[in-house]
Amino acid sequence: MKQRKLIDWHTLRKLYVTVCIACTFTCSLLAQGGRTVTGVVSDATGDPLPGVNIEVKGGTTGTISDIGGYYSVSVPDRNAVLVFSYIGFVVQRITVGERTKINVTLVEDLQALDEIIVIGYGTTKRQDFTGSVSSIRLEDSPVALASNLNALEAIKGNVAGLDIGATNSAGGQPSIQMRGQKSISGNNDPLIVLDGVIFLGSIGDINPNDIASYDILKDATSAAAYGSRSANGVIMITTKKGRSAKPVINFNASGSIESWQNRPKLMGGEQWLESVMARNNSTDLTWLKPQEVENKDAGREINWLDASTRTGWIQDYQASVSGSGEKVNYYLSAAYAENQGVVIGDNYNRVSVLGKVNANITDWLQVGIDASYTEANYSGAGASIYSATVMSPYGVMYHDETNKLLEKYPYTQSGQNPLWGVSNGSHDNIDVRNNLRTNAFALIKLPFIPGLSYRFNYAGNLRNIESGDFYYETQYVKEGAYNDETRYSPSAYQSLLSNANGYINHNTTSSWVIDNILNYKNKFGKHSIDLTAVATRDRRNYGEIISRGSNFAENGNTTLGINGLQKATTQKVEQKKDQRSNIGYLGRASYSFDDRYFLTASIRRDGASVFGIDKKWGNFVAIGSAWNLTREDFLKDLDYLNNLKVKLSWGKNGNQGLDPYGTLSTVKNSASGGVRYEFGNSSNILYGMQTDALGNTSLGWEATQSWNTGFESAWLGNRLFLDLDLYFSKTTDQIFTRNIPVMTGFKEIKSSMGQIDNRGVELTIRTVNVETSDLHWMTGFTFWLNRNKLTHLYGEDLDGDGKEDDDISNSRFIGKPLGAIYGYVQDGIVQESDADYMKANGVSAGVPKYKDLDGNGTIGSEDRDILGYTTPNFKLNMSNTVTYKNWDLYVMLTSTLGGGGYYQKSNTAAFMTNGSGLFNSNSIYIPWWTQENQSNKYPSAVFTGDGGRFQGLQNRAFVRLQDVTLSYTFREPWVKKLSIQNLKFFLTGKNLLTFTSWQGGDPEVGTTVRGDTYPVLTSYTIGANISF
Known part of the structure; x- marks a missing residue:
């Protein structure tokens, strides 16, 4: 990109x-x-x-x-x-x-000081901007050719300070965080603004193929226009529009295949037998079931991971018509995408349409409207990856001779077939999400005052989700002998009708946003001003109805499935509703002198319905300045310096880290939770209401104050660009649940307290390596490092040591980063020579050994310490873009690095610490400790755990070849003769290689397959783009 x-x-x-x-x-x-x-x-x-x-x-x-x-x-x-x-x-x-x-x-000007960037409630020139912003043009860029099914994955790795997580399921959406975690338990997602209006829908409802550009606002001055919602940064998304007077018809089509990268290797039959026998101290195979013995003797083995997965694929199509006439600009598109995931049963498809029309009615009036509709279908249950990694390789997949009917219990008891409920018709799952969005605006350029304009924005969003599960009687087949076909007989199924059950959830979210924007821009000689005033309101309404039904014995069948819940003997209906509203006022002024000195100041006052009666309003102020040094006489003669702008800003933003009604006490009633009253006899029971949670009307805004300084520069004839940002922020009044004395009648209450500090460095380097008529080669580097620190928490000093107490139970430590891993410091494995240690702690050789930090000779709670942190040390990415004649090549390398105890996570599965039994592990064969092989890394096979002391920490650092795109654009005469404006073929690869020491899954996900986590996939795409 x-x-x-x-x-x-x-x-x-x-x-x-x-x-x-x-x-x-x-x-x-x-x-x-x-x-x-x-x-x-x-x-x-x-x-x-x-x-x-x-x-x-x-x-x-x-x-x-x-x-x-x-x-x-x-x-x-x-x-x-x-x-x-x-x-x-x-x-x-x-x-x-x-x-x-x-x-x-004409030669490209990579510095582009006159570039227009999108900011809150308007636009500005980059050279005039005093804050920290990164801008990405997705349209026509190489990454736009890749099969990205979500709107965020396309910019991953291209913006310093913006962390976008992995996507590991069909149609999945990644996590996103900007400049570190600021809230302990609240929302840490950046605000999404779509075409200039706050977007209250889901990011998954935005078709990536419709996106033209991103502007990422990272510091307080940049994001201050959105006040109470901008503490986590703002991502401005601009969709495409018409660009040519002649109508342009465009078709995109691509197909991808997906495979599992870093796929765990399951044990073979002999390895599995060895490990099970070692875990259970067994000396023979009498514990095998008859069918397992038969399969073993016949040399038949099942790789359950292979049986539960497949080659995934993606197909993605889009057609659009766009144009720009003297009075009208339009863009119309329709798209279809389908993804069959690598895990059997993991499927996704999406249909989306978008229409945009802007019209210049007069010289002073412009109006526009756009509407989009998306239907995303996630229906279907995926295979259990966990079950696939613990099954016996000698188990049975089918219970019939035709090998078509699944056996529920491959061992004839316990452990369930990973495909059960996925491909045998015993379980239905639906998950369909519909979203309708409309935007409209009117822009009036007031003719009696040049530079003065008024803009009215309206955005409405309606989102409907229908989800549910239904488990047929066939889901509950009983255990039994492999050859006992009566378990699958119609009479057996009939007897299981009382077990059949299901639910369906209908929820609707409707929201609207209204903006009134007054703007004045003018230039007086060397003086330029830009004044903006905004009044905005928004509201969100949420409603949910859940219908449940169980026991279909009286009905006699489950033919209607999830559509027949009304036939169940036991029925229950639940209903939920909530609403939240916001109102805000903004004033912003920008001033520049001689394109040399720049100053921006803003104040926003916000009100939010979710807060306490005295805390609903908050004020958010920001100020920023910049100085273009290359306009000064003392730098004009430096030929090698083309641009140098330094900047400094401070501001205060907010975060609504609270759900609706979170300040109020709640009650519960009825048999599900109320107080039980008996009158006369036990059959006459009434239920009264009972306070369920204690309210706190003093809950208010989580407020973040942040400082940003840095510079933007261009060197060597605009061939080297170096941008640096240094930032510091502190977020106070954290909203989270804390324990309170039980004599109050409650155990906990939501409170506003605590402070988290974040500081970091962001560096972006871009170079133009070669620039000729045939060859163009550019390289980009992004580096960022973030450190957060818990400065204050509850403010208590219960132990009287003069220091604020830590929250050890939740691994929150004053003066330390969030994500601390607290536990016992492992010191290898207990060896037979450690007689004193074994005697003092009552353990045997082959179990993990820990350091005696307090020196009392035994291992206890006082020997715990911070072992590391789950957060990364820093991130470093590199991209290369090479254009040679008609060929374009783009390569992106990303890395997330540890070191210094950072980016650690528990991974006990990599050490086979699963205890005895048959169904514990069939993956990651390791050389466990034995008397003959006295490993100092892996415990013995009989180690069953030690109360959670052993964590098996591993470093998740990785380097990944994330994107490779090769395209060819046809410019031959025959293309023009066919009235083709543009014809391009392309090949792309995503997540092609990953170098890591993490075992059992993808390091970026940080959960092994034994956690039933879907993999991060490698994909290969071929496609074409044609325009007429």
Whole structure:
């Protein structure tokens, strides 16, 4: 992917065509007298550039290039200077002389100080911006060619400070966090703003193929416009629009295959027998079931992981029509995507449509409306990966001779077939999510005051989810002998009808946002001002109805499945509703002098319904400044320095870390939780209401104050770009549940207290390595490091040591980062020579050994310490983009690194510490401790655990080849003869290689397959893009 200020300007120049061509029809200036100069404007690859501004310097004559890059302009005389300008390209000034034909090649300007970026309730030039923002152009970039089914995965690794997690299921959505964890128990997700309006839907409802660009606002000044919701940063998403006066019809089609990367290797039959016998101190195989013995003797083995997985695939199609006329800009698209996951039963498909129309009604009135609809279907239950990793390789898959009917119990007892309920029709699962979004705006440019405008925004979102499960009587087949077919007979099923059960959940979320925005922009000589005032309101309503039914014995069948819950003997209906509302007022002022000194200040006042009666309102202030040093005389003569802007900002933002009604006491009633009263005899029972949770009306905002400083720079003729940000933030009044004295009648209460500090470094380096007419090579590096610290918690000092107490039970330690791993320091494995240790602690050789930190000779609670942290040390990514003639190659390497005790996690499965039994492990064969092999790393096979002391920590650090994209664009004459505007074929690979020491699964997910976690997948994609 390419960052807007440094790489792919194809998107910008095509986007700019929309405005420029419109201006051609309405505002082209006709020169008078002189002669005419013609020519073609193209980029470094030879592609024509439509929409380039061509002006005669010092005059009023001008034009723009057409869709083929052709221009014609009148000049007064031979001394006239033509100025060629285009967003994202270096301005060229050419003296006409005696020529009448001038062809021009424009070179990309990677610094792009005049680039327009999207900020809260408006836009601004990058050079005028005082905050920290990263901009990504997805449209036409290499990553846009990959099969990304969610709107966030496409920008993963390209923005310093933005952590986007792994996607490991069909249609799954990754986690996201910006500049570290700020809230202990509240929401840490950034705010999503779609086309300038707060988006209250799910990120999964946004079709990635419709996205043109991202602007990521990271510091307080950048995000302050959204006040109470911006403590975790803001992601501004802009969707595509028409870019050409001529209608453009575009088709995208791609197909992908997926495979399991870092797939655990299950034990073979002999290894499994050895491990089970060792765990159970068995000397013979009498514990095997008859069918297992038969399979073993016949050499038949089942790899249950292979049986539960498959080759996954993705198909993704999109068609769009777009254009931009003198009065109307439009973009219409329809898309279909389907994903068959690697795990059997894991499926997803999505249908989405989007329509956008903007119209210039008059010179002073512009209106627009867009609407989108998405249906995402996640229905289907996936195979149990956990069961697949513990099954006997000699178990039975089917109970019939045709090998078509699944056996529920491969051992004929206990452990369940991982495919049971997945592909045998005994379990139905539905999960269908529909989302309808509408946006509308009206922009009035008030003619009586130049620069003054008013904009009205309305956004509505309606989201419906239908989900549920139904378990047929066949789900509850009894245990029994392998050849006991009566377990699967109609009469046996009939007897199990009382076990059949299911539920269906219908929930609806409706929301709306209204913005009123007044803006004034003007320039007076060297002074520029930008004033914005905003009044905004939003509301969200949530409703849920859950219907449950069980026992279908009286009905006699379950033919209707989940649609027949009303036939159940036992029925129950649950209903939930909640509502939340917000209101906000914003004032923001930006000032610049001589494009040299910049100042921005804002204040926002927000009210939220979720807080206590005296805490509903909060004030959020921000101020930022910047200084363009290259405008100063003392730096003008430094030829190797092209741009240097330093910046400093401070601000306060908020986080609504509370659910609706979270400040109120709640009650429970009825037999499910009320107080029981008996009158007369025990059959006359009434239930009264009982207070369930204690309210706290003093709960208020989680407030984050943050400081940001850094610089943006360009060197060596705009071939080296270096941006640095240093930040510090403190988040106070954390909302979480704490224990209270039991004499109050309650055990806990929600409270506002505590403080978390975050500090970090973000570095972005971009280089233009080669720039010729045929070859273009750029490299990008992103590095970021974040450290958080729990500064305050409950404010208690119960032990009287003069220090605030830690919360050891939740691994929260004052002065330490969140994510601390607290426990016993392992010191290898107890060996037979450790006689004193074994005697003092009552253990035998082959179990984990721990350090005696307090020196009393035994291992106890005082020997615990912080062993490490789950958070990473730092992240480092590198991308390379190479263009050679018609070929484009993009490669992205990502890494998340540990060291210093960081990025650790418990992984006991990697040490086979599963205790005795048959169903504990069939993966990760290890050389466990024996008297003959006295390992100092792995415990003995009979080690069954020691009360949670042993954690088996492993480092999750990894380096990953995340993206590779190779594309070819046809520019041959035959393409034009077929009226094809653009034809491109591409190959992409995702997550191709991962280097890590983590065992049993993907390190980024951090959970082994024994935790029933789906894998992170490798995918290979082939596709084509064609435009007419």
